[in-house]
Amino acid sequence: MxxxxxxxxxxxxxxxxxxxxxxxxxxxxxxxxxxxxxxxxxxxxxxxxxxxxxxxxxxxxxxxxxxxxxxxxxxxxxxxxxxxxxxxxxxxxxxxxxxxxxxxxxxxxxxxxxxxxxxxxxxxxxxxxxxxxxxGTRWLGCLDDEVREAFAGGVRYSQNLHGGMGLGKSWQDTFETAERGRVEEFLGASGADWKWQPDGSLRVTQLRPATVTHPVTGDEVWFNQADQWHPASLGDDTAKALASIMPAEELPQSVSFADGSPIPDAYVLQIRDRGLDNAxxxxxxxxxxxxxxxxxxxxxxxxxxxxxxxxxxxxx
Missing domain, CATH: 3.60.130.10 (Clavaminate synthase-like)
Incomplete structure (x- = not known):
């Protein structure tokens, strides 16, 4: 090979x-x-x-x-x-x-x-x-110590999944079912928090680690999608346009540190850019x-x- x-x-x-x-x-x-x-x-x-x-x-x-x-x-x-x-x-x-x-x-x-x-x-x-x-070990290693330390407590992911019409994906497409009971069973097993909204949409929140260890090799790797879920990764114009029409908590997806505090734009841009540069x-x-x-x-x-x-x- x-x-x-x-x-x-x-x-x-x-x-x-x-x-x-x-x-x-x-x-x-x-x-x-x-x-x-x-x-x-x-x-x-x-x-x-x-x-x-x-x-x-x-x-x-x-x-x-x-x-x-x-x-x-x-x-x-x-x-x-x-x-x-x-x-x-x-x-x-x-x-x-x-x-x-x-x-x-x-x-x-x-x-x-x-x-x-x-x-x-x-x-x-x-x-x-x-x-x-x-x-993934290279990705983790190429990040500044400040960034790695800031993410040590993990991240909080939030999703707003519409019920059939809206921005982003619907909960039916996301879970490949139209049955609320099956969605609730899946989310309950995952440890996620969720709430059905009056308009038929679904809000899901999950706490996840920023790094994981491979079960066979023992390598610690960068393992999260904070940069993809953060509005800064959309570019200045798109992020500003979204911010002008809806607050962050209403975006189809968003992310924060595990304690709910905001992740600085500079952190997610470093994660995104260094990942692509080292690929x-x-x-x-x-x-x-x-x-x-x-x-x-x-x-x-x-x-x-x-x-x-x-x-x-x-x-x-």
Missing amino acids: ENVANDGLWAPAGITPAQTGTEPNAGGLAAHLGSLDDLGGLLAREKALVFRGFGVQPGELDEVMDLLLPNRLAYVHGNSPRTKVGSNVYTSTEYPAEYSISMHNEMSYAHQWPARLLFYCETAPHTGGATPVID VDVDWRRGDLLLIDNVLVGHGRRPFTGPRRVLVAMSD
């Missing part, structure tokens, strides 16, 4: 038909995966794997996913705009092509998060559109797959031109 980057930084390990001695097709990849004794151990060591040159077609994806993701999960309580396109298979975050998506670990704001993420390139963009990935880009070709350990590795998206369709699935 070879690292995708060659500048001395950590990078995902690349796996090709030539390296595995298999045919350059989905069957060859499936044969290689079936021969592995411990895919989980390999992923924990390498943190991320890029399967390139196997030419996996959309109709062949399920066979490969079943080997890479033993228990595919639904995107329940996910906050990103996505479209479900198969059996617990989704489009990657649907966000305007001209913008970057900052680094994050999937659903790090939730009480449970997927252990693995699998990305599949169905259509490669004309330019750009790489998926940047970052070693390694995985450029896409049709049929590529990227498997990441969702605790050890954060991911994002670079701007692009042309059509880009990258699908994502996750497992525990």
Whole structure:
């Protein structure tokens, strides 16, 4: 296996038909995966794997996913705009092509998060559109001591989920159900606080840590989405526009320190910018797959031109 980057930084390990001695097709990849004794151990060591040159077609994806993701999960309580396109298979975050998506670990704001993420390139963009990935230990280490110490007590996430019309996602889309009882059962098990509002919307508040320790490697990693939930990350003009029409507590999502005190703009901008600056880009070709350990590795998206369709699935 070879690292995708060659500048001395950590990078995902690349796996090709030539390296595995298999045919350059989905069957060859499936044969290689079936021969592995411990895919989980390999992923924990390498943190991320890029399967390139196997030419996996959309109709062949399920066979490969079943080997890479033993228990595919639904995107329940996910906050990103996505479209479900198969059996617990989704489009990657649907966000305007001209913008970057900052680094994050999937659903790090939730009480449970997927252990693995699998990305599949169905259509490669004309330019750009790489998926940047970052070693979570590097992300933690590149932040100022002041920032790390400020987040030591954790963070408080707040969501306002409308009931069918409004800004952001509805609670029905977020929890993939229209039954309030199922939502309450899920939230009760997660330790979240919630309140149904008179207009049919739902407010959810959760306290979560800012860092976690990987259960296999013991590495402490940066593991929160404070920068993505903070209005400062939207840019000055957008943040000012939102502030002019609604208070922070009414935004679709917001974040504070665990005690409710505000997080300074400068902190979240440092987290966002240093995450992107220290990431390694995985450029896409049709049929590529990227498997990441969702605790050890954060991911994002670079701007692009042309059509880009990258699908994502996750497992525990």
